[in-house]
Structures are given as C-alpha cells and as structure tokens.
Amino acid sequence: MIEWFDDLKLGMRFKSGEVTVSKEDILRFASEFDPQPFHLDEEAAKNTMLGGLAASGWHTAAISMKLATDCRPFGPHPLLGAGVDDLRWPRPVRPGDTLHLEGEVVDLVPSKTKPQGIVRIKWTAYNQNGEAVYTFNPIGIVPRRPV
Amino acid sequence: MIEWFDDLKLGMRFKSGEVTVSKEDILRFASEFDPQPFHLDEEAAKNTMLGGLAASGWHTAAISMKLATDCRPFGPHPLLGAGVDDLRWPRPVRPGDTLHLEGEVVDLVPSKTKPQGIVRIKWTAYNQNGEAVYTFNPIGIVPRRPV
Numbered sequence: 001m002i003e004w005f006d007d008l009k010l011g012m013r014f015k016s017g018e019v020t021v022s023k024e025d026i027l028r029f030a031s032e033f034d035p036q037p038f039h040l041d042e043e044a045a046k047n048t049m050l051g052g053l054a055a056s057g058w059h060t061a062a063i064s065m066k067l068a069t070d071c072r073p074f075g076p077h078p079l080l081g082a083g084v085d086d087l088r089w090p091r092p093v094r095p096g097d098t099l100h101l102e103g104e105v106v107d108l109v110p111s112k113t114k115p116q117g118i119v120r121i122k123w124t125a126y127n128q129n130g131e132a133v134y135t136f137n138p139i140g141i142v143p144r145r146p147v
Numbered sequence: 148m149i150e151w152f153d154d155l156k157l158g159m160r161f162k163s164g165e166v167t168v169s170k171e172d173i174l175r176f177a178s179e180f181d182p183q184p185f186h187l188d189e190e191a192a193k194n195t196m197l198g199g200l201a202a203s204g205w206h207t208a209a210i211s212m213k214l215a216t217d218c219r220p221f222g223p224h225p226l227l228g229a230g231v232d233d234l235r236w237p238r239p240v241r242p243g244d245t246l247h248l249e250g251e252v253v254d255l256v257p258s259k260t261k262p263q264g265i266v267r268i269k270w271t272a273y274n275q276n277g278e279a280v281y282t283f284n285p286i287g288i289v290p291r292r293p294v
Contacts, residue, residue: 032213033209036216037225038225056212058205061208062176062206065181069182078183078196080183080197083233086232087230089229
C-alpha cells in the first residue's frame with residue numbers, strides 16, 4: 001500500500017478505469033475553452049488537419065487528470081505538483097472513444113531540504129484500440145514517511 | 148498582419164482580453180475533472196498546501212487556451228500543434244481572480260521538408276495584480292506563404 005514517498009518504487013505501474021467521450025462532451029468543452037472548427041463542427045472538421053471532429057487536447061488532458069486522481073498513485077496524498085512537462089497528443093480523440101490511463105513511475109528524487117520527494121510518473125491515455133492518444137509527465141510532490 | 152509562418156518574428160508579442168473566474172466555475176470544472184478538496188471545498192481547502200480554494204491547474208490551462216485563441220497569433224490558421232511543454236503554475240488562481248494572457252514568440256524553425264514551420268510562443272497568464280499564475284509553451288505548426 002502506498003502511503004508516503006518512501007513506498008513508491010521505480011517501475012511501479014497504475015491503471016485507471018475507462019471513460020467514454022461523447023460528441024456532446026467534446027462540443028461542450030470546446031465551446032467554452034477551445035472554439036476551433038475541428039472541435040466544434042463535424043462538417044468543417046473534415047477539411048482540417050484532424051480530418052474530422054476531435055476533442056480539444058485540453059479536454060483530453062482534463063479527462064486524464066480525472067482518471068489519474070482515480071488511480072490514487074500517492075495513496076492519501078493529493079495530486080498536486082509544481083508543473084507538467086511533455087504533453088503530446090499522438091492521435092485525435094474521436095466522439096465515442098473510450099479512454100483509460102496507464103502510468104509508470106520513472107523518477108524518484110528525495111528532497112535534500114524538505115521532508116518530501118519529487119515523483120515523476122509518465123502517464124499515457126489509450127483509446128479502445130490500444131492506441132496512445134495523449135502522454136504527460138507531471139512533477140508530483142509527495143511527503144516522506146515521518147521518522 | 149499575420150497570415151503565414153513568414154510573417155511571425157522573434158519577440159513579437161500578443162495580449163488577450165480578460166476573463167473573471169467565479170467560484171461556481173472553479174467548482175464545476177473540478178467536480179468533473181479534478182475532484183480534490185482544494186478545488187472543491189472552501190473549508191477543507193484551508194488546511195491544504197494551497198491554503199484555500201483554488202482553480203484546478205487544468206482549468207487555468209483550459210481558460211488560457213480560450214484566451215490564446217482570442218489572440219489569433221497565427222492569423223487565419225488554427226492553434227494546433229504537436230504538443231505543449233513546461234506547464235507551470237507559480238501561484239493559485241482564486242475565486243474572483245481576473246486573468247489575461249500575454250505571449251511572446253521565442254523560437255521560429257522552418258521545416259526542411261514541408262511548407263510549414265514550428266513556432267514557439269511562451270504564454271503567461273497573469274491575475275489582476277500582475278502576478279504570473281500559469282505559463283506554457285506550445286509547439287505551434289503554421290503554414291509558410293505559398294511561393
């Protein structure tokens with residue numbers, strides 16, 4: 001069971017449940033935050049680089065955050081960090097796609113001055129065909145076990 | 148006027164309009180995408196690292212995408228890229244904060260094989276006190292002027 005930074009090990013893996021992204025979800029998010037034709041209009045989207053309606057990358061990012069919180073990789077401690085690196089979207093998320101998230105601990109750096117450590121988990125979101133649609137690498141901060 | 152990759156210059160700057168983030172906005176986004184106490188519950192948030200209710204970083208990211216699209220940094224071409232690097236949240240976004248976005252072109256790399264180029268804009272979101280609350284650096288792809 002993970003309770004503290006000290007319980008995390010390199011190569012440890014996490015896997016979330018699934019979520020299906022509806023066309024209505026895609027349109028609602030894009031209308032508020034990313035109002036561009038390939039996220040808003042099926043017909044107009046056909047003639048764009050995405051070749052059809054696709055979720056905003058920020059929508060996929062937000063859905064993936066929800067899936068990451070479900071994984072509870074830091075046990076009772078929150079997912080809260082200094083930043084996130086390397087957001088990539090290798091493939092569009094289409095209406096009706098079912099996504100899940102997998103993560104692997106790739107770096108663990110105990111702080112020299114504070115009772116905590118930095119945890120890097122490389123997260124990848126996959127669609128129902130097992131194709132990666134999004135990756136990201138947050139800088140997680142987790143307390144050390146009190147001595 | 149910016150129409151093509153060739154019209155962008157290093158140091159070129161953009162500035163968006165303003166948006167005010169309500170407590171209701173913060174709770175609605177967090178309920179769907181980032182259900183952690185410091186984004187959901189004013190009382191519980193007081194005893195966390197954020198010291199009070201604050202927007203999800205992904206909410207600030209989504210709001211900033213909207214502000215970036217308003218800037219139309221690539222003229223008629225969309226904001227669509229291969230990825231985003233260096234997301235950082237130096238300060239929490241609180242209920243009632245008014246944000247705007249500023250961007251500066253920091254790198255321009257013409258493709259050697261395609262009629263396009265990669266544009267890096269360093270974007271910073273500021274609150275009403277002029278404090279940076281969020282930075283990000285997307286990999287923008289913009290077509291070159293047809294010859």
